[in-house]
Amino acid sequence: MALWSRIYYNAVFGGLGGLVGWMLFGVFGDRSASGDTAFLFFSYQDLNSMLGGALIGIAIGYLVVSVEAIRDLSTVRFARLASYGALLSWFGGGLGMYFGDQLNYGLIYVVGKVADLNNHPALAALIAIVARSIGWSLLGIAIGASEGIAARSLGKFSYGTIGGLLGGFIGGFLFQIFYSAASHEGTTSYFWSAVGLVILGACIGSLTALVQAVFLPANVKVLRGWQEGREYPLDKPANLLGRDEHADIALFRDMRVEKKHAYIKRHGKAYVLYNNGAPPGNTLVNDIPVADSRELNDGDRIQLGNILLRFQLRAAINRAKRPRPLPAAS
Numbered sequence: 543m544a545l546w547s548r549i550y551y552n553a554v555f556g557g558l559g560g561l562v563g564w565m566l567f568g569v570f571g572d573r574s575a576s577g578d579t580a581f582l583f584f585s586y587q588d589l590n591s592m593l594g595g596a597l598i599g600i601a602i603g604y605l606v607v608s609v610e611a612i613r614d615l616s617t618v619r620f621a622r623l624a625s626y627g628a629l630l631s632w633f634g635g636g637l638g639m640y641f642g643d644q645l646n647y648g649l650i651y652v653v654g655k656v657a658d659l660n661n662h663p664a665l666a667a668l669i670a671i672v673a674r675s676i677g678w679s680l681l682g683i684a685i686g687a688s689e690g691i692a693a694r695s696l697g698k699f700s701y702g703t704i705g706g707l708l709g710g711f712i713g714g715f716l717f718q719i720f721y722s723a724a725s726h727e728g729t730t731s732y733f734w735s736a737v738g739l740v741i742l743g744a745c746i747g748s749l750t751a752l753v754q755a756v757f758l759p760a761n762v763k764v765l766r767g768w769q770e771g772r773e774y775p776l777d778k779p780a781n782l783l784g785r786d787e788h789a790d791i792a793l794f795r796d797m798r799v800e801k802k803h804a805y806i807k808r809h810g811k812a813y814v815l816y817n818n819g820a821p822p823g824n825t826l827v828n829d830i831p832v833a834d835s836r837e838l839n840d841g842d843r844i845q846l847g848n849i850l851l852r853f854q855l856r857a858a859i860n861r862a863k864r865p866r867p868l869p870a871a872s
Contacts, residue, residue: 547771550748551751553744555612556602557744560598563601563743564740566600567597592640595636596636599633599684600635611623619788623689626691626692627689629688631681634682635684638684639677641680642677642678642714649669671718671719674714674715682709690703693777701754701777709746709747720741759855760808762783762806763854765852766850767849768849779807782804783803785800786801789802791851796846802818803817803820803824812837815832816835826844828842840853
């Protein structure tokens with residue numbers, strides 16, 4: 543349930559980012575852009591297209607990367623995550639839009655030597671869809687990577703990049719289908735561009751969350767207290783638990799929890815809880831006080847102050863979901 547909740551929030555904020563990006567481009571973009579040379583090797587039309595991609599990237603990246611901080615109501619972490627998301631996605635969005643356009647022109651030129659695309663509009667539309675899908679993959683990669691860079695997590699960087707690539711490709715595919723269909727029917731493509739960008743943002747957001755949740759090796763789930771039911775991934779070598787704004791697992795609203803209460807560190811395949819100077823009576827594993835450290839096993843219950851968590855290994859969760867074989871008939 544917690545997995546679907548995270549996917550839902552990422553999809554909603556990603557879709558909202560796509561809508562905001564569409565609005566920003568409507569305000570700052572120039573739809574009457576011509577092909578005259580404007581700067582170095584870029585035409586004015588290229589620059590306008592890159593501006594649109596950058597604005598779309600900023601909006602989607604800003605919201606998708608900062609989803610976890612928004613849910614935690616952590617303003618400091620939100621500012622840091624959103625800044626990384628906006629900056630890297632600005633570059634990825636602009637590059638993705640430009641690359642998609644150039645790939646589209648290149649494919650049309652090559653295929654046009656073999657077939658008359660004026661008599662094959664479906665083929666021309668397919669070329670545009672493939673080009674846009676690949677182009678928007680760059681935006682997805684930038685968003686997924688920026689989340690890992692902001693969190694200083696190699697695991698989140700790797701899985702986020704894969705999820706962003708898939709989300710950008712699928713979202714770009716759907717975006718161009720809407721846009722091409724509107725152009726073919728002679729209806730306004732302005733509205734359908736908005737629909738396509740909402741879908742693009744939702745795809746990038748949901749798939750970055752899905753890939754990370756499926757492949758990350760372990761997490762902790764809040765059983766009682768702040769954000770009850772929430773699952774926090776253990777995606778760094780050392781994950782901080784506490785009331786600190788920069789904590790990886792934010793445990794607010796309980797004054798018995800220290801700002802930097804404890805760490806969960808990974809050693810090979812093992813996970814160890816380290817008490818960071820908090821009273822042992824406020825740091826328990828399976829109701830046993832922890833003064834220094836304690837190795838964690840799947841299902842262990844961790845209590846910090848009044849907040850109760852459960853340590854979960856992904857491999858154990860997957861084993862529990864597999865159907866047990868039926869006993870052999872006697």
